[in-house]
Amino acid sequence: MQATAYTYDPETHSGQVLLDDGTPVPFDGPAFDRGGLRMLRPGQRVRIELEGEQDDRRITLVTLHTF
Numbered sequence: 001m002q003a004t005a006y007t008y009d010p011e012t013h014s015g016q017v018l019l020d021d022g023t024p025v026p027f028d029g030p031a032f033d034r035g036g037l038r039m040l041r042p043g044q045r046v047r048i049e050l051e052g053e054q055d056d057r058r059i060t061l062v063t064l065h066t067f
Contacts, residue, residue, distance in 0.1 A: 002065050003048050008040040017046060017059070025050070027059035035063035 003017035006024060013029035027048070032040070040046070040062070049061040 001048050001050060003046055005040045005042050005044045005046055007042065010039060015040065017048060017062070025057060025059055027062050031059045032062050034061045037063065 001019075003019050003025070006016040006018045008015035013032040014027060015032070016024045016026045018024055025048075045065040047061075047063050047065045048059050050057050051060050052058055
């Protein structure tokens with residue numbers, strides 16, 4: 001699934017992405033680290049993997065979206 005980086009804390013490697021419908025979804029440091037990224041800027045398009053349903057959704061992977 002694709003999303004847009006919204007916030008990112010370089011110290012904890014956590015932040016939020018916005019889904020294409022505008023829904024913010026947080027991610028934690030381990031999800032960011034699994035993607036092999038070094039940093040993330042707000043506005044970047046990312047690919048995410050989600051687990052769970054609706055309010056119990058959590059991001060398990062964040063990586064850059066490449067065309």
